[in-house]
Amino acid sequence: xxxxxxxxxxxxxxxxxxxxxxxxxxxxxxxxxxxxxxxxxxxxxxxxxxxxxxxxxxxxxxxxxxxxxxxxxxxxxxxxxxxxxxxxxxxxxxxxxxxxxxxxxxxxxxxxxxxxxxxxxxxxxxxxxxxxxxxxxxxxxxxxxxxxxxxxxxxxxxxxxxxxxxxxxxxxxxxxxxxxxxxx
Amino acid sequence: xxxxxxxxxxxxxxxxxxxxxxxxxxxxxxxxxxxxxxxxxxxxxxxxxxxxxxxxxxxxxxxxxxxxxxxxxxxxxxxxxxxxxxxxxxxxxxxxxxxxxxxxxxxxxxxxxxxxxxxxxxxxxxxxxxxxxxxxxxxxxxxxxxxxxxxxxxxxxxxxxxxxxxxxxxxxxxxxxxxxxxxx
Numbered sequence: 001x002x003x004x005x006x007x008x009x010x011x012x013x014x015x016x017x018x019x020x021x022x023x024x025x026x027x028x029x030x031x032x033x034x035x036x037x038x039x040x041x042x043x044x045x046x047x048x049x050x051x052x053x054x055x056x057x058x059x060x061x062x063x064x065x066x067x068x069x070x071x072x073x074x075x076x077x078x079x080x081x082x083x084x085x086x087x088x089x090x091x092x093x094x095x096x097x098x099x100x101x102x103x104x105x106x107x108x109x110x111x112x113x114x115x116x117x118x119x120x121x122x123x124x125x126x127x128x129x130x131x132x133x134x135x136x137x138x139x140x141x142x143x144x145x146x147x148x149x150x151x152x153x154x155x156x157x158x159x160x161x162x163x164x165x166x167x168x169x170x171x172x173x174x175x176x177x178x179x180x181x182x183x184x
Numbered sequence: 185x186x187x188x189x190x191x192x193x194x195x196x197x198x199x200x201x202x203x204x205x206x207x208x209x210x211x212x213x214x215x216x217x218x219x220x221x222x223x224x225x226x227x228x229x230x231x232x233x234x235x236x237x238x239x240x241x242x243x244x245x246x247x248x249x250x251x252x253x254x255x256x257x258x259x260x261x262x263x264x265x266x267x268x269x270x271x272x273x274x275x276x277x278x279x280x281x282x283x284x285x286x287x288x289x290x291x292x293x294x295x296x297x298x299x300x301x302x303x304x305x306x307x308x309x310x311x312x313x314x315x316x317x318x319x320x321x322x323x324x325x326x327x328x329x330x331x332x333x334x335x336x337x338x339x340x341x342x343x344x345x346x347x348x349x350x351x352x353x354x355x356x357x358x359x360x361x362x363x364x365x366x367x368x
Contacts, residue, residue, distance in 0.1 A: 029268050082316065084213050087367045111298045112314055115290060115367070118299040119306060128303075130296055132266065183271045183299070 002101050003039040005094060005126075007109035007117050010049040012056040013141055014107035014131040015042065016064065017178035021131065022103060023067065029129075029182030040071045041097055043090070043117070044109065047079050052149065053108075056173060058159035064171040081112040091116035095123060102126040121184070128184040137175040144172055186285050188221045189278060189310075191293035191301050192228040196240040197325055198291030198315040199226065200248070201362035205315065206287060207251065213313075213366030224255045225281055227274070227301070228293065231263050236333065237292075240357060242343035248355040265296040275300035279307060286310040305368070312368040321359040328356055 004022065006015045021027045025034035042057060044050050054073055061071045076093060078086050094117050098104065104121035106114035107130045121128045133141070147169065148155055154166045163170065188206065190199045205211045209218035226241060228234050238257055245255045260277060262270050278301050282288065288305035290298035291314045305312045317325075331353065332339055338350045347354065 082363075084365050084367055087365070106295060106299060111290060111295055112367070114295045115298055115302040115312070115314075118303060119312075119368075122303060122306065128299070130299075179266075181268050181271070183268055183296070184303075 001038050002035060002103060003041060004037045004103045004105060005041045005043065005097055005117070006105040006107070007113045008042050008044040008050060008053055008057065009109035009113070010047070010053055011108065011138070011142065011145070012053045012060060012173060013133050013138060013175065014178065015040070015057055015105065016060045016174050017133070018105045018107065018129060018131045018180050019069070021178070021180035022129075027129070027180035027182055035103070037103070038069055040069060041074055042071065043074045043094055043097075044076070045078050045080055046075050052152070055152070055155050055159055056145065056148065056170070059155050059170045060173055062161050063158050063163035063167045064174055081110060081116070087112055087116055091120050095120040098124040098126050100125045103129055105129050105131065107131045127182055129180060129182045131178050131180045133175050133178050137177050141173055141175060144169055185222050186219060186287060187223040187225060188287045188289060189225045189227065189281055189301070190289040190291070191297045192226050192234060192237055192241065193293035193297070194231070194233040194237055195292065195322075195326070195329070196237045196244060196357060197317050197322060197359065198362065199224070199241055199289065200244045200358050201317070202289045202291065202313060202315045202364050203253070205362065205364035206313075211313070211364035211366055219287070221287070222253055224253060225258055226255065227258045227278055227281075228260070229262050229264055230259050236336070239336070239339050239343055240329065240332065240354070243339050243354045244357055246345050247342050247347035247351045248358055265294060265300070271296055271300055275304050279304040282308040282310050284309045287313055289313050289315065291315045311366060313364060313366045315362050315364045317359050317362050321361050325357055325359060328353055
């Protein structure tokens with residue numbers, strides 16, 4: 001069973017969209033077909049705003065999906081990639097999680113993370129994908145995130161499956177206009 | 185003789201700094217030594233603000249360097265990477281310019297461009313590098329760029345070697361705090 005390995009930055013945008021678009025075979029590339037993803041790994045740094053983006057991702061998967069999927073948090077101790085050592089560590093972490101035929105999504109996080117992820121994917125013969133979110137959608141989503149920052153407790157609860165109170169806001173973080181591209 | 189191949193986005197930041205830091209052996213990585221770069225290729229899209237960033241780069245190299253170096257503009261017809269075809273085209277363009285031991289700098293441009301550049305570099309056994317510019321420096325530089333947008337004629341002239349009138353502003357676009365990292 002192939003899994004999805006995604007890098008995460010300060011915005012949760014892209015990861016859930018990539019997951020859904022893979023499942024539904026709604027992406028651009030060669031040999032397009034629905035892909036049965038049952039596991040999602042989220043690789044991220046420990047920066048405070050990235051921690052919050054992880055909470056939002058967890059809440060989105062918990063409140064807005066219809067299928068069974070396991071989502072795992074893989075936080076690295078670094079705050080950012082600031083040295084070649086950080087880069088190697090990040091790349092090695094992704095590499096160690098990958099099998100042939102997995103899907104690596106570099107949409108989230110800093111450029112150096114995206115590059116580390118793509119190089120690791122290439123080494124293992126995993127696929128490389130990304131999801132493009134139009135700027136107006138990105139702005140709309142950023143606005144909702146600003147609001148949700150004032151209710152971190154509710155976001156935490158949503159991540160544990162208690163979605164009722166903020167389900168609507170959480171699911172509005174998903175862009176219906178996202179476009180997923182399989183590059184390799 | 186190794187050359188530097190850089191991706192360019194809407195900000196000129198990084199390319200000149202990478203060039204200088206390589207020349208001076210002022211970077212982080214294994215086996216650090218001054219690298220005699222005589223040619224810089226700038227690969228970019230045809231977006232209007234990217235065109236202006238190219239003019240700024242040309243002016244910076246023309247007015248602020250001390251050594252002989254050729255800088256070449258390689259504009260692709262695409263506005264952005266919006267499909268797997270665009271990605272392939274971008275990657276192929278970079279690949280076709282590279283030799284073993286060249287330096288590929290993915291600091292500028294969109295994430296998908298950075299990934300295309302790094303994968304092309306890996307394939308040819310070129311080095312992969314990036315330059316980090318602190319946020320406060322990035323903001324300072326963006327402010328100067330906003331000012332220079334109102335004097336595009338002078339920027340054009342500076343690019344042709346007629347630096348006098350705006351040399352000071354142009355050379356302030358170079359960050360003394362930039363840090364270059366050799367990743368591979």
